[in-house]
Amino acid sequence: MSELVMVVCLKQVPDPEGPASAFQVDSEAKKVTPVGIPPLINPFDENALEAALQLKNSFGGRIIAVSMGAKLSRPVLTKALAAGADELILLEDEHFADLNSLSTAHVLANAIKRIGKYELIFTGRQASDWDFGQTGLIITEILQIPGISLAQKVKMEEGNVIVEKLNRNGYEVVKASLPALITVSSEVGDLRMASVQAIMAARKKPITVWGISDIEIDPDTLERRKIHSLFAPSRGRNCNLIEGQSSSEKGEKLASRLRDDKVI
Amino acid sequence: MNRRDSEREPMQKRILSLVEKEGREIAPVTFELLQAGRKLADKGGESLCAVVLGHEVSDISKEIASFSDEVYCLDNTLLATFQVDIYVAVLANLCLNLGPNTVLMGHTLDNLDLAPRLAYRMETQLVTDCIDVDIDLETGHLLCTKPVYGGNAIAIFEIDKKPQMVTLRPKVMEAIQRRATTGEIINFESSIDATLAKTESIEIITGETVSLDRANAIVTGGRGAASIEGIKELEGLAAALKRYFDKVELGATRPVIDANLLPSYHQIGLTGEKVNPELYIAVGVSGASQHIAGITGTKKIVAINKNPQAPIFNIADYGVVGQYQDVLPAFIKKLEEFS
Numbered sequence: 001m002s003e004l005v006m007v008v009c010l011k012q013v014p015d016p017e018g019p020a021s022a023f024q025v026d027s028e029a030k031k032v033t034p035v036g037i038p039p040l041i042n043p044f045d046e047n048a049l050e051a052a053l054q055l056k057n058s059f060g061g062r063i064i065a066v067s068m069g070a071k072l073s074r075p076v077l078t079k080a081l082a083a084g085a086d087e088l089i090l091l092e093d094e095h096f097a098d099l100n101s102l103s104t105a106h107v108l109a110n111a112i113k114r115i116g117k118y119e120l121i122f123t124g125r126q127a128s129d130w131d132f133g134q135t136g137l138i139i140t141e142i143l144q145i146p147g148i149s150l151a152q153k154v155k156m157e158e159g160n161v162i163v164e165k166l167n168r169n170g171y172e173v174v175k176a177s178l179p180a181l182i183t184v185s186s187e188v189g190d191l192r193m194a195s196v197q198a199i200m201a202a203r204k205k206p207i208t209v210w211g212i213s214d215i216e217i218d219p220d221t222l223e224r225r226k227i228h229s230l231f232a233p234s235r236g237r238n239c240n241l242i243e244g245q246s247s248s249e250k251g252e253k254l255a256s257r258l259r260d261d262k263v264i
Numbered sequence: 265m266n267r268r269d270s271e272r273e274p275m276q277k278r279i280l281s282l283v284e285k286e287g288r289e290i291a292p293v294t295f296e297l298l299q300a301g302r303k304l305a306d307k308g309g310e311s312l313c314a315v316v317l318g319h320e321v322s323d324i325s326k327e328i329a330s331f332s333d334e335v336y337c338l339d340n341t342l343l344a345t346f347q348v349d350i351y352v353a354v355l356a357n358l359c360l361n362l363g364p365n366t367v368l369m370g371h372t373l374d375n376l377d378l379a380p381r382l383a384y385r386m387e388t389q390l391v392t393d394c395i396d397v398d399i400d401l402e403t404g405h406l407l408c409t410k411p412v413y414g415g416n417a418i419a420i421f422e423i424d425k426k427p428q429m430v431t432l433r434p435k436v437m438e439a440i441q442r443r444a445t446t447g448e449i450i451n452f453e454s455s456i457d458a459t460l461a462k463t464e465s466i467e468i469i470t471g472e473t474v475s476l477d478r479a480n481a482i483v484t485g486g487r488g489a490a491s492i493e494g495i496k497e498l499e500g501l502a503a504a505l506k507r508y509f510d511k512v513e514l515g516a517t518r519p520v521i522d523a524n525l526l527p528s529y530h531q532i533g534l535t536g537e538k539v540n541p542e543l544y545i546a547v548g549v550s551g552a553s554q555h556i557a558g559i560t561g562t563k564k565i566v567a568i569n570k571n572p573q574a575p576i577f578n579i580a581d582y583g584v585v586g587q588y589q590d591v592l593p594a595f596i597k598k599l600e601e602f603s
Contacts, residue, residue: 170471242584
């Protein structure tokens with residue numbers, strides 16, 4: 001069998017673990033601006049890369065990481081190279097700002113077509129910023145290849161991909177021929193840490209930048225997210241602090257208070 | 265009444281609401297979807313149609329007829345278990361025939377797979393994980409409310425294509441009430457065959473199930489309670505709450521999962537389950553936004569934390585500043601006395 005080529009789609013997002021104050025909600029511009037928190041790779045996309053790396057360990061192959069955006073951070077995305085991806089393709093163009101899931105999928109699918117030979121495509125199950133969870137599955141539809149979502153484990157067997165797919169009561173073991181697309185859940189495991197040598201070696205790995213003309217997309221066909229309004233959530237619950245001489249007294253009073261308020 | 269997919273009828277304004285099943289049962293979110301659908305139907309002068317997919321689903325269809333204007337029953341052996349390629353083909357066919365204005369689905373694991381593909385085939389837009397839907401009568405566009413950026417912002421998306429598609433988060437709507445009238449059941453036959461399936465199911469493994477999304481009370485441990493003793497205390501509290509609530513579950517934040525104290529399906533937050541219980545008790549939970557994103561729909565939140573500065577107190581209804589080891593035994597004892 002020829003070399004297994006795996007494409008992993010990575011989205012750059014603001015750190016989802018950042019404090020609430022780091023997400024400035026601008027209702028006028030209908031934008032959320034991260035303040036004082038670093039961008040990073042969407043956590044589920046890191047899981048997707050980890051799934052690809054696990055396969056590469058067992059079966060060999062080549063991993064091409066792909067990211068799309070109007071402005072991408074090299075230090076953030078080269079983390080994928082340090083972790084073990086072989087190549088990084090940045091789809092960077094001002095036309096790629098604020099695209100909806102459909103257009104994002106079209107851009108990525110065109111880039112994947114330009115890569116040409118691929119056996120597996122990995123995406124995270126959803127992104128931590130807009131949380132739509134659609135891009136991977138739309139790529140599946142565009143490329144008309146088998147797609148398996150919510151993977152917790154991925155392996156190869158006799159030229160087919162075997163995936164443990166999460167469902168409500170556990171998981172289903174599903175088989176598909178190649179090429180196939182897999183959306184990955186956190187159960188696959190965290191992205192491995194890169195060694196110092198790997199970080200050094202990553203500097204020599206190729207980074208390619210493609211703009212909109214490189215992937216043959218008409219900018220007029222791209223659609224943006226259509227936001228009617230955007231606002232900060234009303235977090236203001238009035239916290240009734242239960243006072244008491246000791247912690248155990250507070251515990252008793254809590255029970256009484258919940259009963260008085262008919263919560264229990 | 266039987267109808268084949270070749271017989272098109274003039275376009276009627278319809279809202280389709282997918283009936284979600286759990287095994288042979290109707291999942292509770294179904295009745296919430298119908299409620300959301302009824303609200304839209306009344307406002308826009310549309311009819312509400314339930315869609316049942318599966319095999320031997322006539323009982324379910326009959327039951328659902330008491331809640332909707334029409335029931336489209338898609339009964340086929342190939343629909344007995346969920347296979348996404350087959351399900352999407354059948355639903356796309358139904359949508360092409362009925363030309364619905366809106367399609368409502370539950371935000372379930374299966375639909376995470378199904379809905380985006382259906383939206384693509386119908387050349388429309390989908391907003392996932394909505395907590396509310398409304399219709400703008402001026403434009404006729406659907407307005408879909410959805411928490412974004414880990415719940416740090418709420419966005420209302422506008423869909424300007426038909427059918428307008430959403431997946432609705434469970435437990436954000438009331439369940440619909442049974443009506444005196446019964447809707448018409450229409451058996452819709454769709455030509456599908458097994459070769460549509462691009463994946464093959466090898467086996468289904470049933471694990472231990474935790475119904476966090478259906479719990480009406482949840483006790484969650486965070487970093488401050490991430491120990492074997494801590495989990496024991498939480499189990500004790502959960503047991504005491506069972507006197508008041510019929511479905512009580514244990515939840516956890518990431519540090520508890522990482523310490524292998526509870527399996528990952530207990531995790532609540534942006535990367536875990538999103539829950540909307542009546543009562544949520546957070547023990548030793550600091551309140552990172554990642555976690556808060558999973559509990560925003562909760563009716564009452566109780567926070568127990570030794571750190572008075574913990575952000576969890578900003579979103580709690582009741583707060584106790586203290587060591588949980590001292591607070592919980594007294595709290596549990598009182599709960600047991602009252603009941």
